[in-house]
Amino acid sequence: MKIAIGQIRVVSANCIENYESIKIEVEKAIHNAVNLIIFPEMVLPGYLNGDTWEQTSFLKECEYFHFEITKLSHKINIMFGSVGIDWNKKNEDGRVRKYNAVFIASKGKLLENSKTGLPFWIKSLLPNYREFDDSRHFYDLRKLSQEMDCKPIDLYEPAILNIDHKEFHIGLSICEDGWSHDYTFHPIEEFSKRYKHDFFVNLSSSPFTLGKKEKREKLFSSISSNVKVPIFYVNCVGVQNVGKTIYGFDGSSTYYSSNNEIVCIGEFFKSSLAIGQFNSNNKKFILENKINKNENILVKDMQISLEYIIEKCLQEWNINRVVIGASGGIDSALSAVLFSRVLGSENVYLLNMPSKFNSSLTKNAAFKLAENLNCPFASVGITNSIEHTKTQLNEIAFLRSTSVLDISTLVFENIQARDRGGRILSALSASLKGVFSCNANKSELTVGYSTLYGDQAGFLSPIADLWKKDVYELSKFYNNEIYKSEIIPIETIQVVPSAELNENQNVLENKGDPIQYTYHDYLFRSWVEHWDRKTPEDCLKAYLDGTLDSMIGCEEGLSKNLFPTVQSFIIDLERWWLNYKGMGAFKRVQAPPIIAITRRAFGFDHREHIGRSHFSECYMSLKKSLEV
Template identity: 45%
Template sequence: MLKIALGQMEVIPGRPDLNTNKMLIMIQDACNQHADIIIFPEMAVPGYLLGDTWEQSSFLQDCEDFGRQIIDASQNICILFGNVAVQWDKHGDDGRVRKHNACFVAQHGQLVATRVKTLHPNYREFDDTRHFFSLRKLALERKQDIETLLLPAKVTIRNKEYSLGCIICEDGWNDDYDVDPIAALQANGPLDLIINLSSSPFTLGKNNKRNRVFSRQARETGVPLIYVNTVGLQNNGKTVYTFDGFSTVYNRMGEIIAYSQPFTETLDYLDLAIKTSGRDLPPISIPNDFTIESLYQAVNYGIRKFLQSIGMTKVVIGLSGGIDSAVNASLFARILNPENILLVNMPSKFNSKTTKDLAAQLAKNLGCLYTVMPIEESVEYTASQISGTPVTNLADGRQFNFLVSSFVLENIQARDRSARLLAGIAAAFGGGFTCNANKTELSVGYSTLYGDQAGFLAALADLWKHQVYQLANYLNTHVYEREVIPQAIIDLVPSAELSFEQSVDQGKGDPIIYPYHDYLFRSFMEYWNRATPEDILVWYSQGPAVLEQKLGCQAGLVTRLFPGPREFIEDLERWWRLYTGMAVAKRIQAPPVLAVSRRVYGFDHREAQNSVYFTQKYLKIKHTLLSGDR
């Protein structure tokens, strides 16, 4: 019987001092509880998403020194922990000192084994190959089969030797690689335990998949598997990731026998009988993390931790009376004291009494500070200054004046609210102001640069519009347990209210048809094999029902929205041009986005400002469809 401690700790990126102190406290607690082994996550000492901090030799030296402190603390316990392993006499592909993402095994005050990460992810937010030298590269350098380097770590506890298969995060997600680290470890075994040290960000529904994958691995090898993940918040500049922990233990049959609460720093203990491979413990059910509850938990946790990490205690939120700002305000109001939140309504002549009254009602329901600052006068002044001030061509002396179109006037309003008022109010209030944009708007640039696409954090920008509505209902029903967000806001037609053509009282709103475009844009952005207009048109040509099934939108919706191919293609091309055109320029300058989905804008969605492109096959199908539509 082994008593194992799962050190599901909050790792502070770039602070090996704080992380090491926390680990030492947990180690002492585990020793007091007579634990045999304590397991910490991947990169527990330095943190994981550090950008080019990995290029600082002095930082690497600190991480190494702090790692020795952890090793010294292993006098009465076996410790497994993640840290950077530095080969000072070697260099990586970039010419800098060679670094490995490694698992360290320590016992009796000595380093027992170091195991290097085999598989380096270089997709989504991961950038391992930029900084670290993998075991695959080591095998190539040494001209050895990689399987011969994947050796179990041997430890002796109470005069009995145990064989530990130590893997690091991606090593467990090996289905698409040509190397299977777990199979190689088992072949060089046998193994008593498989231990996966991870630093795996939260993604809605990912834990469900992880359980399927890791359960299968435990079942196929016949070896218990222990997965230990970090909690906390890390970022790569443009994208902010929460880490949910959800450390889990699987017996040899792949059944879950223990797990740690998600988004919670905790030191959990498990008595595991190696002889029975955990079969003596009853299997337990684990929460489904593909729910609106999980989504709320991740967003709430992410906002809270982000505010803590940047030291912000006061927040200004532009409150329009619409759904996005209402949800944003309701989220922040669960984290900060009401007197530290200032809600600002900034009406122009285009704002209805309906939305102004709803904004005031929401502010009252939340109990936050509230103010109304009309923008009509300043907008009119800006418009008159632009249209009334002549521009001179110095080459020939001719003069002309700009015409302020209705479209330009809309942008002036949006920028006046954010770049002038909210920014100034936030400075006076001693805080920052939020960006209320959702993912649908961000996809096609339906927001104004330096206007409503400004702020210190875009907390909702990884949520499609239908998810924002789901979150609104969840906040009312389960979080506040009362109607904080007025039902009228939820029922209101979404509208920017920047012109009389967007009058909510007349049922006029945004040009985006969210029940359809949410799913169309999602296919462009989130599908692992991303859809393009070619794919969309192929599915459409096979029948609207096929397209609806591929997109996941409501059945019958496409036919109701588009009378024929011409209207369908015009809509498709309009949004594709925006998605791959102006919206890219806007996204590059957008605030940091809080990540919750399988792909999020920012570093996770690496994009370049290129021209809009339609494939040859798309143009051919388009021609065929439109020829038959005449």
């Protein structure tokens, strides 16, 4: 059988555009005498569509294009993922019954699963963790089997295709069906026990995260080897979002043979059409065209994924110009590089906005960055405007109140940040018919080390899922491997990280941020990203028994060097935990959309409530015993 893998870019809730992409690939496949073309999960409607699934008109449009796809199937078999609708039944929310499903168009019609009587095959497992919310909209095979008083396997059968007078029995699974290790039902394994298959397909719409590809390869290789049936894993590319959090889909479609052979059949973050011959006797899939395999270097994956996601976001949102507040620091420098590579340097405007607290070193570094990137550059001082704001505040007198304003150091710092973001950058970007970026990193976002409506403002947070150490690593990678020159000035990389908002943050005196990134990156990560998310109770116990550094992953001995006494450790721990759970959460829900590339990104992936911070009873008891 000659098979094509249609790894295409999927656009959320846009059947028309997705259908046109499908049609183009089908026509190519027909030209190459392909017998079967396979497309990813939800390739027609998109996957992360929010509550668009509640619109009847959208569902009917999906059905319209299902039949348009069948019209393309007279010379080829077309397998694609979409929403299956049963207008005669309801979901548990009272809305029309919807399934995440596999459709097969053949000879001008849709094949039917005789076990369900429906013209599609139903996804067995629906994820409801991280960004996934499938059970909000879809019914799965397990629920349907309960409703029909049978087992899930009783509602499944392989799809049978006749190719050149030979029957091929194809196993059908969708994304999560392959990630079943934490479920009680294991679809591919169970289907294989009852039926003989020539191969399985796993149609996926699987968002990218760093390191996921290696985990995926290990998982599907193991399943294929165990059931002794090869698997075609078919993923999409593109960008989809859940409002607050933006995900890239990396493709990386792969053929897993039953003897542990792995064949790359889809490029990394690129649309591609892989064509090859599947031999049912030896279970080999031989590609006819070259598909480039990704090298799996984490920092390179970081670079490729961020550039791709930014590019597709800007295309979909029709954004052509970006303004960046270039401070001379590492975060704004990396943002400038990312947007320049996507939009072209002529469309990325760098603006330095110094006050009396900004050093000549960082001002010169900002200028040098613009020169290296060849970006439009200007400098606008804010000293007069912030002093004017301070004067205005001091002159305010409320009627019916004797309250006296306290313009503290912190308030004055926030005035500076808001003058830059809320006043100058927003006005400048609007005047240029563009937008401005938020340059916050994940470390800052975790503990709210940023100013609402100031440096936390912007249309997008491109590096807000990167810890500070990642920002440095990626910046050096651009210099050393991509540009092979000092595009990000060395002084930007070497200078102590600092907001430069008061005299105590003078970088020329090596005074900077209160966050010790070599330690706090790892501590904060243990609160946010660890599977067993750590709390102050865990951290204090580990500090006392000497295992904290290994638990969070920082350099051995670092925590004791920074905090030689338990009192100093507790002061630091409580300061940042209270910020993380308190004001940090309040700020995060108002932050711009975040590009997700790690296992736990802020936004919809890290669901939280705004409330008062507190410590567990166990922690307070332990702390009290230490005081005694």
